Amino acid sequence: MFGLVDGNNFYASCERAFKPELQGEPVCVLSNNDGCVIARSQECKDLGIGMGQPIHEVSPALRRRLRIFSANFALYGDLSGRVVSILRDQFARVAVYSIDESFVDFQGIPAEQREQVAAGVRARIRQWVGIPCCVGIGPTKTLAKLANKLAKKTPHGVVTVLPGDAVLEKFPAEDVWGVGRRLTARLGAEGILTAADLSRADPETLRARYGVVLARTQRELQGIACANLEESEPDRKQIVVSRSFGSEVVALDDLQQAVATFSQRACEKLRARSLHANGVWVWCNTNPFKPDAPQYHPSGAMPLITPTSDTREVLRLAQHLVRAMYREGYRYKKAGVGLLDLTHGDHQQGDLFALADPRSKSLMEVMDRANARFGRGALGLASSAWRPRKGALERPLWGMNQTALSGRYTTSWHELAIAR
DNA sequence: TCTGGGGTCCTAGGACCC
């Protein structure tokens, strides 16, 4: 049996964890650059604020009633890790699925105790981390996900769903894991409206019309497990770092600086996973929401001769690509850097004619250690540096808007919460 | 004024190989 443990309105709950006065208040968290709403407390949903809604579309009067926060992923990531450590204490096998969701294995726990164990874990997470969560239990991941959605609507927060249960008759097909907007429309046209309908549909027809993905979903709804609990995450195939700019950028200099910063961050993520990149991809965009302004969205990629995780080498390519694609007369709003064809460092093809820099590995290790100890950005490459003005680092033109950022209560000594 | 970021898998079609 699978369990799915999912933090309720996760980012909004994280903000509440350190600000108890936000209980009962309509809390919402914005995307990077303070653009769209990406998390809402129940009170916020009740006010009609939509998921993904641009915050500037919300009337000023309504906005004043909201408690709005800029995204604080350092905080959310840390609280997520604390939730997972509680799960690992309780369950032999845990598969972290996303920042706010983990699958757990109920093997070894008698059937009649499952819900009780789930309730206990839920209470512990609430007390120790301060995050409310719900648990869905089922014989397949798809049914556990479904059960979790139902659990959100109950006060006790734990629900078990078995194949053929009556609740499937009322569960909308669009809420089934793996059924998105497009499929919902096509299935609806055929009269497949609920999870039960989908479970009963003719398998051959389903497979032929919609492909193997939906065919698997159907079997999972029938209680036939098609996916296992994957405890170890498969290696990434690509790593992408991209951001919209706080303000539009015109000069090549600024664009290069942004791309250098993103490249550096991408390489840090790469090394954290002990991977090497075989190619670099860079792109930038003008503002698509200003159709009257001249539009330009170039992109370019280059292979690396030897797989690398050295920021300097990635940077050289990235900068070359930006210079080649840059055109004057455009106002750039977004840029991104991708590392492609990732491979493990231990089995790679060398370059017969190039001498590997023997210092590269140690240099990168020193940078990573310094940044781990003194905070991200403590040590970096000059091309990505934010320009100091009047002795202080000032947000560059392209830097993110974060007007309502909460503290890093659990990851920075300087920002520890103070109890009075 | 203001509009997120980061992933995966599947499929179909074309190029190419023997």
Added chain:
DNA sequence: TCTGGGGTCCTAGGACCC
């Protein structure tokens, strides 16, 4: 009247997830 068969790799586009 007549046109082989079977395979891989790559890419673009579509769909989904959080």
